[in-house]
Amino acid sequence: xxxxxxxxxxxxxxxxxxxxxxxxxxxxxxxxxxxxxxxxxxxxxxxxxxxxxxxxxxxxxxxxxxxxxxxxxxxxxxxxxxxxxxxxxxxxxxxxxxxxxxxxxxxxxxxxxxxxxxxxxxxxxxxxxxxxxxxxxxxxxxxxxxxxxxxxxxxxxxxxxxxxxxxxxxxxxxxxxxxxxxxxxxxxxxxxxxxxxxxxxxxxxxxxxxxxxxxxxxxxxxxxxxxxx
Numbered sequence: 001x002x003x004x005x006x007x008x009x010x011x012x013x014x015x016x017x018x019x020x021x022x023x024x025x026x027x028x029x030x031x032x033x034x035x036x037x038x039x040x041x042x043x044x045x046x047x048x049x050x051x052x053x054x055x056x057x058x059x060x061x062x063x064x065x066x067x068x069x070x071x072x073x074x075x076x077x078x079x080x081x082x083x084x085x086x087x088x089x090x091x092x093x094x095x096x097x098x099x100x101x102x103x104x105x106x107x108x109x110x111x112x113x114x115x116x117x118x119x120x121x122x123x124x125x126x127x128x129x130x131x132x133x134x135x136x137x138x139x140x141x142x143x144x145x146x147x148x149x150x151x152x153x154x155x156x157x158x159x160x161x162x163x164x165x166x167x168x169x170x171x172x173x174x175x176x177x178x179x180x181x182x183x184x185x186x187x188x189x190x191x192x193x194x195x196x197x198x199x200x201x202x203x204x205x206x207x208x209x210x211x212x213x214x215x216x217x218x219x220x221x222x223x224x225x226x227x228x229x
Contacts, residue, residue, distance in 0.1 A: 011117070015181075015188030020058075020079035022117075025188040028181055029059040030085045033158065038140075039065030041217055042109060045225060046071075046136055050106040053130050055096045055123070056114050060086035074105070097122035104132035111140035116194045124209035131228050137211055139224040141197045146175040159183055166191070 013019040017027030039062050042052065049070050057063050057075035059082050066073050073089040076099055083091040092101070096110075097119055108127045115123060127137045145151050146167045154163045166178035173196035181188045197205065199221065203213050210229050217223035 011193075012191040013189060016186050018079075018081040020077070020082055022078075023190045023192060024058060024079070024082070025181070025190065026059060026079065026081045026085070027186075028183070028188050029061060029082070031183070032059075032061055032160075034064040034068070035061040036065045038062050038111065039069055041223060042066065042107065042138060043069045043071065045138060045217055046107045052107045052109055053101075053103075053105040054089075054109045055099070055126065056110065056112055057086065057089075057091075058082050058112070060089070062109075062111065063089050071107075074101075074103075096126050099126050099130070101130060103130065104135065105130055106132050106135045108135065108137045110137070113140060113142045113194070115139050116142045116197055117192050120195070120197070120205065121209060124206065124211060127226075128210045128228060131211075133228060135227070136214070137226045137228075138217070139226065141202075141222055141224060142194060143220050143222045146177050146194055165189070 011023040013023030013025055015025045017025060019025055051072045052066055054063055054073055054075045057077045060075060063073050063075045063086055067088050074092060075086050075089045076092045076094055076096060077083050078093060078095045080093055083093055108131045110123060110127055131137050151167060161182040163180045165180050168176050170176040170193050174193055176193050178189055178191040206213055206226050211226040212229045214225040214227050217225055
């Protein structure tokens with residue numbers, strides 16, 4: 001059965017199976033293999049066994065890999081269908097910006113470019129609210145443009161074909177994007193708005209939520225490590 005969904009902030013999705021509130025396709029992400037590369041990057045950034053609060057965990061691609069590396073994980077998502085696919089971790093159904101567990105974690109993880117897509121201040125406030133003193137907040141941000149001649153149009157990896165079927169300006173430093181995903185004879189779409197978060201503004205954006213930039217974890221500077229200020 002094909003699903004469709006559209007949220008109040010304009011994100012939308014379509015394709016077989018349930019569609020999460022942010023437009024993500026549950027069946028698509030549940031079918032993908034554990035993301036060992038991203039989990040390894042997180043694992044290398046924090047002490048062994050550090051508890052991880054994973055914000056926007058989805059169907060658990062990174063959750064599974066983090067568990068295998070020995071990290072207790074609290075997986076947060078606002079989609080019950082996504083969380084139902086996660087095994088071995090504590091799960092919490094909540095919008096990230098509303099989350100207040102009354103707990104602190106050695107590692108708070110906000111990936112999948114959510115800092116580009118959502119309510120940036122509210123998301124970073126939630127990260128700061130749950131970061132232990134001396135703990136790390138790890139963010140994944142977009143570093144490639146969606147608009148212009150250098151923007152990607154189609155690519156493939158892990159048996160999935162991706163195609164940008166729409167990309168147009170949506171205000172200063174923002175783009176409205178629709179991506180099509182194809183694998184195993186099935187097709188999904190995901191529409192969202194992405195806002196730039198450049199090196200020039202990153203320290204101030206973090207500071208507004210009580211965080212300070214520590215370092216970048218990769219050569220592309222897409223992965224950001226911050227601490228409570």
